[in-house]
Amino acid sequence: MIGYFQEIFTGLWSLFVGMSISFKEFFSPVVTVEYPYETVTMAPRFRGHIDLVPDENGATKCVLCMACERACPSGCITIEGEKKEGEKKKTLTLYQLDFTRCSLCGCCVEACNFEAIDFSKEYNLASTRKEDFYFDLLKRLQEKRQ
């Protein structure tokens, strides 16, 4: 008989402890943000998809050494260049990133000895079309310049 009442008492006590913690948390500061209206700032080292880094003139620093293309584990980088007349080096005509396969590992950024690519801070990337994730990075760079 005593055990019966003891059990009721411990049950009620558990309930009371749980409720008191919930009650305390109810008045603790809010830790979430209302996402589309508020956003958190990304950490400086956040690894988004890669982007070409402009030099002082806003042009690309890429010298077409192809190190990034070779380093990429998933084969997402396609680089094309052509040799313009009168110039010694090739110029970049296409830098395409297939973001559907990118694992954001950063091998390409580490492989580049010319600091021509870096991570962007973009994370609002959602689409129902696969084609939206084939990024033309050179075009992005030119758009940024304008």
Added chain:
Amino acid sequence: MSEPIHLLPDETFVLNVGPQHPATHGVLRIKMRMHGEYVAEAETVLGYIHRMHEKMGELKTYPQFLMNLSRMDYLGALAYCHGHVLVVEKASGIQVPERAEYIRVITVELNRIASHLFGVGSFVMDLGGFSPLMYMLQDREYILDMLEAVTGARLTYCYYRFGGLYNDIDDTFIARARAFIPRCRESLKKYHRLITENIIFRKRLEGNVYLSSEMCRKYGATGGVARASGINFDVRKNEPYSVYPEFNFEVPVFTEGDSMARYKVKMAEIEQSLRIIEQGLDKLPDGPIMPEKAPKIIKPPAGDYYQAVETSKGSFGIRLVSDGSKNPYRLKLRSPSYSNVSLFDEACVGSMIMDAMAFFGSLDLVVPEIDR
């Protein structure tokens, strides 16, 4: 009106749990033959998200495989990355600077706490208590923010390199980690009041699906599952690696072998991880994070190498067979959850379906790691 179904006394039916079921925490299927509410036979069906990581390991060069490891156990990924870099460093004889090893241990332990918090939280949620998960996610979020600031990713890290680290930790990280320790200790007190002492939770879990130490040995169970059945085995102590011998910590072992013990092991391990982080931050040496002559191309000499590490799920082993080329000849990944899930079929026979599912939650499984 249709007639109610009458089962014969020894008639059984088949119940299919999963592959898409919230209680299986991923894409895993359990085929159960039920005798009323009692499990007469269970069969876990694996392989729904097999991604051939071992084959990828053979096809990719060593640095290209770095990021695959964090796709196995996405909750406690850093420990798996640690095992990978350790085995390649062992094979190619790369010396790791002490500071890098310390930072590795600190980040691995932080990640272990995050994994345990989520494991316990989702386990309690499986039993019907939702708010503990929210409190635990709040603490876990603190760790993830911290790790994101140094590694650049929240779950799928690619932070360790052969020989050291991708980048160094800064003072902000150290300050945040220091602030986290008392905060987490405070939260642990709250969790013990809220969960461990809760009468419903205790009545539900005490005596829930007993696992003997023989059964754990038979199936090769490791980690918290084995330590809850009285097996005192922790790779960090038994086969010390990295700088773990320099730390002072205990291995929590319980002998009850029930789901409550499996829960308690995890809670006790969080405390021990906090101790390791505290000591690591105190002892953190200055110096480089990469060796001076880190080889650009990794080509380990031909041979057979093995390294085990203690992850949040158990002992993770990685065997590397090298033929001296740029790619491994064979890369075997021994994942702890695979062994831990194997004993489910035998252990849950005879228990009620709700108990079997509670037991399943207590194993703390991560399905991508089973189907690596």
